[in-house]
Amino acid sequence: MTHRADASSSLDNRGYTGPLIRGANPITLIETAVRDRITESLYWKEQCFGLNAATLLDRAVDLSYIGGTYGVGMRPTPFLCLAFKLLTLTPEKEIVLEYLNMGGEEWKYLRALAAFYVRLTFEPVDIYTTLEPFLTDARKLRRRRKEGYVLVHMDEFIDELLTKDRSCATSLWKLPGRQQLEDLDMLEERVSPLQAELDEMEQDEDGDPHNGSEGGASPVVRSSSSEG
Amino acid sequence: MSDLKKTAYGAAASDTDFRKTWDRSEYEAKAKKEQDERREEGRARYEAKLEGKKWHKPVDFSTLDATSSRAGRVDVASMVGKSTLIPAGSAIGKRGRGAGFYCEACDLTYKDNVQYIEHLNSKQHLINTGQSGEVARATLQDVRNRLEMLKQRKREREEEDKRMGEIDLDARLKKTEDIEEREREERRRKRNEKRRKDGQNGIKKEDSGWEGRLGIIS
Numbered sequence: 001m002t003h004r005a006d007a008s009s010s011l012d013n014r015g016y017t018g019p020l021i022r023g024a025n026p027i028t029l030i031e032t033a034v035r036d037r038i039t040e041s042l043y044w045k046e047q048c049f050g051l052n053a054a055t056l057l058d059r060a061v062d063l064s065y066i067g068g069t070y071g072v073g074m075r076p077t078p079f080l081c082l083a084f085k086l087l088t089l090t091p092e093k094e095i096v097l098e099y100l101n102m103g104g105e106e107w108k109y110l111r112a113l114a115a116f117y118v119r120l121t122f123e124p125v126d127i128y129t130t131l132e133p134f135l136t137d138a139r140k141l142r143r144r145r146k147e148g149y150v151l152v153h154m155d156e157f158i159d160e161l162l163t164k165d166r167s168c169a170t171s172l173w174k175l176p177g178r179q180q181l182e183d184l185d186m187l188e189e190r191v192s193p194l195q196a197e198l199d200e201m202e203q204d205e206d207g208d209p210h211n212g213s214e215g216g217a218s219p220v221v222r223s224s225s226s227e228g
Numbered sequence: 229m230s231d232l233k234k235t236a237y238g239a240a241a242s243d244t245d246f247r248k249t250w251d252r253s254e255y256e257a258k259a260k261k262e263q264d265e266r267r268e269e270g271r272a273r274y275e276a277k278l279e280g281k282k283w284h285k286p287v288d289f290s291t292l293d294a295t296s297s298r299a300g301r302v303d304v305a306s307m308v309g310k311s312t313l314i315p316a317g318s319a320i321g322k323r324g325r326g327a328g329f330y331c332e333a334c335d336l337t338y339k340d341n342v343q344y345i346e347h348l349n350s351k352q353h354l355i356n357t358g359q360s361g362e363v364a365r366a367t368l369q370d371v372r373n374r375l376e377m378l379k380q381r382k383r384e385r386e387e388e389d390k391r392m393g394e395i396d397l398d399a400r401l402k403k404t405e406d407i408e409e410r411e412r413e414e415r416r417r418k419r420n421e422k423r424r425k426d427g428q429n430g431i432k433k434e435d436s437g438w439e440g441r442l443g444i445i446s
Contacts, residue, residue: 002294002363005349045342045349049349050363053371054374106375
């Protein structure tokens with residue numbers, strides 16, 4: 001089984017016969033303008049040529065920041081170029097999970113990259129079940145913005161992927177809210193890892209239940225569920 | 229010419245053993261082969277032109293290797309700032325070795341590193357270097373092996389850094405201390421000399437250590 005070294009088979013949409021994501025060519029998940037910036041960048045031409053899911057790891061472990069585009073000329077970050085390469089490769093689900101779990105333990109930027117890919121390509125239920133465990137991961141990430149670098153944490157980034165509309169120069173497709181999926185019985189109610197702490201806090205406060213969320217690590221906690 | 233290995237009186241020359249000996253028959257055969265090939269190609273091109281078509285060199289697609297990613301960066305910065313002499317007629321457009329980035333396999337020169345890298349990715353170059361432009365798809369096992377290998381490499385690098393770091397730190401501190409000591413001594417000596425000299429002339433001069441440094445003019 002082989003695929004072309006450059007992404008030419010997927011870039012031109014007319015003859016595309018590869019795997020589809022939600023009925024469309026996977027690379028259409030990224031907007032045309034950003035797509036053009038990526039394919040014209042030196043990093044893409046030099047480093048992303050001839051990669052497959054295994055050799056992509058060599059590049060991914062050398063990542064040192066996440067981000068979309070930066071600078072006045074909208075230059076793409078290596079993170080975005082590798083995410084685009086993943087979209088053209090469309091690796092199997094196990095491989096992506098391997099990146100997230102095994103690879104991500106060692107290299108946090110690999111985990112961020114895999115999480116971004118999961119958010120773009122998996123089904124809603126799978127997205128929630130795959131990404132929520134990583135809300136406990138508190139490692140620091142460097143994010144490159146238009147003007148400079150900022151500090152974010154891994155759990156902040158994952159929460160952003162789960163709740164916001166845009167991240168890293170792409171508009172993330174509309175994810176149904178967790179409440180909806182729970183009502184449809186596709187997902188179980190979320191038990192926050194901090195639930196024990198919260199309950200303790202509530203007990204300590206002696207009848208002052210809605211104390212707000214404790215700590216910044218899991219903002220998805222719903223403070224009204226004292227019954228667990 | 230007579231046998232070059234013998235001197236005038238027939239004795240074997242021993243100081244010319246360093247010269248390379250050429251196997252004439254081998255090179256003769258090689259030249260003949262190349263000439264035949266060129267003639268064949270010329271004939272094929274001519275015939276195709278008569279028909280109004282273009283002749284392409286036949287490529288056997290099954291013998292081409294799979295493509296893989298680049299191991300290192302492409303070297304574009306090594307000749308920056310250096311001047312090279314190039315014969316004037318050595319390049320017509322892109323063909324031939326001219327000024328710029330030269331591709332050996334295709335005999336093309338590019339003026340720009342981006343064009344050069346694009347060329348290295350192009351089908352023409354891949355075929356000329358015997359690659360097919362297809363990349364083998366990675367299986368889960370491949371990915372796992374790769375992760376293991378990268379982890380290994382990372383551990384080794386960390387160990388090396390740790391080892392290098394310990395030794396160097398102490399040595400580095402000592403070295404910087406020594407350097408500072410020496411500088412202080414130098415300055416003291418110079419100051420003493422100046423004072424002795426200027427004391428004789430009756431003019432006292434300031435320590436010139438700060439003059440010129442950071443643009444300070446005394």
